Amino acid sequence: MDTPAIRDRTILVTGGAGFIGSHLVDALTPQNEVRVLDDFTTGDRTHLSDDATVIEGDIRDPIALQRAARGVDLIFHHAALVSVAQSVDEPRQSNRTNLEASLLVLEQARQEDARVVVASSAAVYGHPDELPVSETAGIEPTSPYGVQKGALDRYTRLYEELYGLPTVALRYFNVYGPRQRGPYSGVISTFIEQARADKPITIEGDGQQSRDFVHVRDVVRANLRAATTDAVGEAYNIGTGTRTAIADLAETIRDATGSTSPVVHREPRVGDIRHSGADVSKASRELGFDARIGLESGIRSLVGASEPAGQDAGTVREPHSEPESHS
Numbered sequence: 001m002d003t004p005a006i007r008d009r010t011i012l013v014t015g016g017a018g019f020i021g022s023h024l025v026d027a028l029t030p031q032n033e034v035r036v037l038d039d040f041t042t043g044d045r046t047h048l049s050d051d052a053t054v055i056e057g058d059i060r061d062p063i064a065l066q067r068a069a070r071g072v073d074l075i076f077h078h079a080a081l082v083s084v085a086q087s088v089d090e091p092r093q094s095n096r097t098n099l100e101a102s103l104l105v106l107e108q109a110r111q112e113d114a115r116v117v118v119a120s121s122a123a124v125y126g127h128p129d130e131l132p133v134s135e136t137a138g139i140e141p142t143s144p145y146g147v148q149k150g151a152l153d154r155y156t157r158l159y160e161e162l163y164g165l166p167t168v169a170l171r172y173f174n175v176y177g178p179r180q181r182g183p184y185s186g187v188i189s190t191f192i193e194q195a196r197a198d199k200p201i202t203i204e205g206d207g208q209q210s211r212d213f214v215h216v217r218d219v220v221r222a223n224l225r226a227a228t229t230d231a232v233g234e235a236y237n238i239g240t241g242t243r244t245a246i247a248d249l250a251e252t253i254r255d256a257t258g259s260t261s262p263v264v265h266r267e268p269r270v271g272d273i274r275h276s277g278a279d280v281s282k283a284s285r286e287l288g289f290d291a292r293i294g295l296e297s298g299i300r301s302l303v304g305a306s307e308p309a310g311q312d313a314g315t316v317r318e319p320h321s322e323p324e325s326h327s
């Protein structure tokens with residue numbers, strides 16, 4: 001199904017200078033009035049389209065949020081403290097940003113009568129009992145981050161039930177793509193960095209643990225569908241439905257980069273989830289969303305990609321070499 005065109009809207013993207021948020025902003029500008037609320041602790045100004053209006057501020061600050069949200073009809077809520085480990089170390093601090101501030105966002109949306117699409121996470125499932133995991137599985141998070149995203153996810157649904165606000169929660173699996181970097185950036189960007197530097201590719205544990213890796217460009221498409229769907233008050237898994245073992249990922253990245261890096265194993269991560277994979281049938285059926293970018297082509301385009309602001313291979317503006325569809 002084609003990605004819906006969204007135009008002539010007034011839109012707020014919280015965390016709009018971050019990894020996923022900045023790709024979303026690229027997809028929405030210039031055909032909409034797009035505002036970005038970001039405190040730039042992890043967000044990057046150079047990733048921001050010149051067509052967006054930037055409000056520098058913290059989502060915990062009601063005044064900044066009010067200013068950013070005045071008159072909007074659509075909010076994409078991506079601002080968060082994304083480190084699971086940090087949430088374990090400082091649960092109250094991450095709760096203030098990931099949950100309390102998110103409630104401010106929902107309240108602000110109520111004031112403005114704006115649709116809200118929130119970034120939820122596979123972290124809400126903890127160690128899933130069944131694979132692939134569907135949205136009907138128990139919410140059994142194993143980290144404060146997962147508890148916070150689980151509560152936000154529930155609130156999102158409640159705001160639709162109690163106040164009739166059109167809301168959608170997107171439960172992201174392992175998102176990757178251009179502009180993902182920094183200490184919490186994820187295994188794909190870490191492995192690519194290691195491979196490019198011909199340093200050892202470090203697998204934590206035996207490498208047989210698996211994840212569902214979804215390209216940020218597909219995630220943007222899921223957001224655009226969530227912005228227009230009639231199936232509101234719902235949470236949707238956003239993944240590809242395919243799981244990849246970390247050891248296989250290491251090989252794929254070594255091949256794609258032509259690296260001579262050795263692959264080494266170190267201690268498994270404490271509390272690591274063994275397998276994570278999305279049942280994507282609900283998103284496909286109700287949201288009309290199917291991931292299009294297979295992991296190998298996604299990695300190939302990532303390895304070959306340069307990153308000029310707002311124009312790289314991860315934006316929904318068509319790049320020169322479109323990763324092939326696997327659907």
Ligand code: UD2
Pocket residue numbers: 082084121122123124173174175184185186187188190191202203204205209211246268269272273276
């Ligand atoms: C992802 C999300 C996290 C949360 C969680 C929910 C990312 C970046 N993080 O965490 O926000 O939603 O899912 O379950 O998407 N690994 C290595 N070597 C490395 C780095 C990682 O072997 O250098 C392994 C790691 O032990 C794990 C897997 O790769 O088994 C994925 O790690 P990750 O940090 O990319 O993502 P994950 O699934 O822990």
